Amino acid sequence: MLNSIKFKLLIWLLIIFSFIFTILGLFLDYELEVVIFDQLDRSLTHTLQTVGNPLIMEASHGQLPMELWELANITTGIFSERLSGHYYQITSLKGEVLSRSPSLGLADITLPIAGASAIPTFKTIRGPNNVPLRLISQSLVLPDESTLILEVGVTLEDTYTVLRSFRDIVIIVFPAIFVLSAIGGLIITGWSLRPLKMFSSKIGQITEENLNTRIEDVRVARELKPLAESFNTMLIRIEDAFQRQQQFLSDASHELRTPTSIIKSYCDVTLSRERTANDYKEAMIKVGESVNRMCDIINRILIVSRLDNKTLKLKPVRIDLMEVMKDVIKIIEPAAANRDIKMSLDGRSVVIRGDTEGITAVFTNIVENGIKYNKPGGNIHINVDEENNQAIVTVRDTGIGIPSEEIPKIFERFYRVDTSRGQTVGSGLGLSIVKGIIEAHGGRIDVESAVGKGSTFRIFLPLS
């Protein structure tokens, strides 16, 4: 659950949403308060002027006491109702109340006396009956140089009601919107993760039977295209490897079919009637030969598969390639003599680290090929040398050569040169094993060849 992209997306969405909504709510609340108080203060300023201007005017005519009396006694409207929440009060500098609105007068309550200030001053106080009150105060200088302090107040009850209901709305609406966006978020994340779902179901359908399936470009979201591409590339590689594996299996079983048919035919034909002991013996010899051939093929297949999954056990020791080549020549000598092929060896002693058995098998195989594909009376020249920290063994024969288009194929498994007249017996695994063993030693092999003139194999191995 905690690990699901959908869940994480949703959590983040809700955190961000809550944060934004909280900030927005606080901001709106503050702004609303500012706007409402601004409005209130302007209306208070207006009232202050309405009360103050006649006072100054009447004072210049010496009618101030009359005006003060009128303000306290014959005012109508909201200022005349007892504790209506709308008040004014005029005091002297000494703090003596000169006049007050009937709303105050009727209850005999005075507002707190404000200090003198030529510019209007606002403050919020606790007014009569503990009702919050917004108060404006300003001192008025009369023509006779005396100063009055004028205060106008208005209740904040309505304002606070408006602000409170706004906050109530926000508090009710917030959870509702929270739930709605959680649902919306779930839908959106689910929807945007759908291509991934399709993707994984596609991948889930792939088995060895339909490795040729590809994730089609057109239906994949743009963001998933790189994923689809690398997935397709991976599929191509797997399919390729799988096909090579299958080809190998089919080639291997094909190779085993020939000796198997020989064995089967010898058994079937020999057992079809009574025979002499000598006939049975001959049949057994033939069966034995074919069994040996099968064993050889199976061993080679085993080596190839071990080279493939890198489980071939190599026991690296110090080997002198010159000595190896001398041994190889000893092994091959009889076969070479049989075909009247001369072998020569020169160069110097070069020491590498390698598996004695593997390295000997490699060179035996290469020299054997040099004999097998040689012309009678031809020769094979072997040179052992070192250069640039590498041992180089060169095996040059005067054989039939390899056509240039065949050269890349000779290291493939089960490859067999076809130009010879059916004289070559073998599993065709030879050079692929040679290459595998050389590469397992960190070396490489290359070939140059001219049809009718011969081939030169060069084997490079790292020095010890």
Next chain:
Amino acid sequence: MRILLVEDERDLAAIVKQGLEEDGYTVEVAHDGEEGLYMAENYPADVIVLDIMLPVIDGLTLLGKLRKKGVATPVLLLTARDTVLDKIKGLDTGADDYLTKPFDFGELLARVRSLIRRKSVIKETLIRIDDLEINTASHEVKRGDKVINLSSREYALLEYLTYNKEKVVSRTDITEHIYHEETDMDSNVVDVYINYLRNKIDKDFKNKLIHTIRGAGYMLKGHNI
């Protein structure tokens, strides 16, 4: 009956040849495609047993060339590949039958017999000419209630005459189908074997089945047609 076997694996070719010969066939072996093509064109065989994987010319190419030249000899393909596509390709090239290595030798013999029957008007394995009974599967020959033991050469000659019953077969026909190509054509070996066969089949019976057609050859023919 004469069989051309084209197979590059010498051991396999040797044992298949031996098995077929023991069953009364005359077998010629070619070890590569080129030799096989030459022999198929120049020495008529009754059946060709052809391996697909051959050096020089592969089996299918060889088969294609033969069919193009109008050689209609029945061909039994031998191959180590056994996918359906391989079989389709082989049959479409002009093969008459198909056998996958490793094969059962009895099956090879049965398929060869089936190919021979296909060419002949006779479709049964048990052939009767009057009271002469020839079982081509078991090579058992009976006349009336009497079991007749024939050598494989004699059997091959009788079988050839049987498949061509009521037709005149020349000495050359017989030599070509029963004996190896090296056999001296001028020798009277055919007459000698016809004589052996007559001694065993006709001598003790009133109705003679093997007839000499003067200047032409021999014919196997019953009286109750």
